[in-house]
Amino acid sequence: MTTTDFFTTGEDVLRAAIAAELDRTRRRSLALTDSVDDADLTRQHSPLMSPLVWDLAHIGNQEELWLVRDVGGLVPLRSDIDELYDAFQHARADRPALPLLSPAEARGYVRGVREKTLDVLDRTPLRGRRLVADGFAFGMIVQHEQQHDETMLATHQLRTGEPVLHAPAPPPSILPPTAREVLIPGGPFTMGTDSDPWALDNERPAHTVLVDSFYLDAAPVTNAAYAEFIAEGGYDRREWWTEAGWAHRQQAELRAPLFWERDSDGTWWRRRFGVTEPVPAEEPVVHVCLHEAEAYARWAGRRLPTEAEWEKAARHDPVTGRSRRYPWGDEAPTEHHANLGQRHLSPAPVGAYPQGTTPAGVHQLVGDVWEWTSSTFTAHPGFAAFPYREYSEVFLDGGYQVLRGGSFGTDTSMARASFRNWDHPIRRQIFAGFRCARDAARAERS
Template identity: 70%
Template sequence: MTTQDLRLTIAAELEKTRARTTALTEAVDEADLIRQHSPLMSPLIWDLAHVANQEELWLVRDVGGRDPVRQDIDELYDAFKYARKDRPALPLLDPAQARAYVAQVRDKALDVLDHATFDPQRRLLDNGFAFGMIVQHEQQHDETMLATHQLRIGDPVLNAPPPPPSQQRVTGEVFIPGGRFTMGTDTDVWALDNERPAHTVDVPAFHIDAAPVTNGQYQEFIAAGGYDSPQWWSSRGWAYRQKAGLVAPLYWQRDDSGWHVRQFGRINPINLDEPVVHVCYFEAEAFANWAGKRLPTEAEWEKAARFDPATGRSRRFPWGDETPEPRHANLGQRHLSPAPVGAYPEGASPAGVHQMIGDVWEWLASDFDPYPGFTAFPYREYSEVFFGGDYKMLRGGSFGTDASAARSTFRNWDHPIRRQIFSGFRLARDA
């Protein structure tokens, strides 16, 4: 790719990402913009100014060497300085100030892009890494803001067409032979530090479900008394189920006609064929025990998603190295729910595992740890400070994840009690 082509690609990604951020923040009135809809989430106005502050820190000041735009607000928008629950009390920029700041930073960032040389001797500039990092950072906050929209109470403000129907019946499980494969990446130019370095992992043979667990399957767990039977739950999971009063996935509600779900301000009947979403790790673990299976490890998940036995190499995506298109996966907030199982046969892995990218983040049995040879770059706070904490891995992205952050190597993590995220799961078992 020539320098000019790289500039055009980055500019397009920045524009697409900012359009999504704008749509998510313009969809609500100013009262909703500054309101905290849950102590688990920041007000939307904080996320808006935060993505601009990160853009200023990395693109304007660091890459561009330009004077600060608003150095006085750095502390307010430092994600490590104040917990989400405390952010509404801070002297945050008001909506007009935040929008002006966002626009000013973007103008300067685009000027930096126009003059960037993408010097391979400077890691932040090599292949435009810093710009790709900022695109992914903003898209991750866009997904967070989408989760905030799901938490808000009020009339619907977001609209999208329904996902495509199922095109293929997908049931049962797939056998993955044992052996070595390459996990992680050294070649994906915008891959983040925790995805690196590429390394060989020997994975024993296992079976993995061809599709994520669906709402219909999860209803069977509920009907069988899964939430009332401590034998299916870990000790921590059962304690949390009791403390939080869990009886069903978040946003589910039951009346005389059956189960319904609240989705972005609308109450809809449960679609039995869609992957279950908004369950925590402990719920996924309990379902797996009830079903006589387990959750996959991170290495198993990635091998099932990437390894091509015909060539012996690991693909970038389940379907190949081609950038995701609408026919491959449910990504990018094109729809506001997971798609029914079997909706994306062209996105299946070489082994025949479906919908590993998009629809729902999938809880895994593994903790968040570094790969052998990990090096923090460009800052410790993206990954390193979380290693060894109380986090479980999530892989694959959701319907709210952008393609820029949906590689088969992309690693997400969260506390095992979290349910507001777009999380589901699939099952595995030993061969």
């Protein structure tokens, strides 16, 4: 049972559930940072990423700003470090040169902040003020920390050296899709949400969107399918790429997904959290940028889905007409529904989660890999920034591309199908893949 199951119960039950979520999340953060030595914590493994110790202290600083100071009205522990851990003040590439807290100081800081947070939680009514109603501020901080945990997981993928993270392999394919693609009938549906207590501002408000009929891949594009694209000259043929995509492919010298290498006999290998292994054919392809996804889709005679198409496929119940919280319904995700929460350290093969399939037969829309869409990150009609502009508003209309669905590193607290992610079209270190779509013929739309 997750925290969201407690919203209709008493405050004491909700308060206990929030405390459990905070603890569960912190255990993940500490596991990601305790698994390496201090030198690894302070090292920058890529200019695209912060040192792990920066992420850890930033997590504590955001918690202090919102829960200790704002909600609790308490004196700050370390107001002198706010500027150091403001993500908008310093680019990631510049953060190693800052006078950051040492690993021991960062651990002590986040521990001290958490002690105060739990005191605030114990005495704060979870009603009235919008920031605290239904525990929103606490849920916002849980999700913020989990987002940084996924970022730290991506940093672990970029580090070199012996493996330090371990997890069981994902489950095998149990029930692969019976068809390559699924027809999603056209018509209106409710996009976004007004009712989810912990939904963030860019998911709001709920609004009606009309989507034409279209076909959507029943599963994400697999490594085997993507290898066919490479074998047929996908990275060499200009006609499959947009102008911006081809320029980036040349400038970045893209030849295959990030972390892939081909040996002399033509076998593809990948590096995964310090382990080198053959590329698994039936897993969704991961670590590709938007330009690579678009090029593959054109090669296949298809396109990427729009964000609205993706959400309709994931949420719309064709029987009742309502939008559900998850592709399988409103039941909170379990290990049988989706590959989430760093339970495994790779995507699962297609067909591994039949219980997570939509009524129409679309598999693995949540978990495994973030899915690129053809939509740029814009506001829903009626959007209002809350509780601060820097979460969403400053990124709107800024050339960012929307990704949906979450990855194997995304926490269940963000697995709802209304959750929106965004990044630069060239990003490959994130756990991103894609699936394709195509328009339905006129006869099929009627």
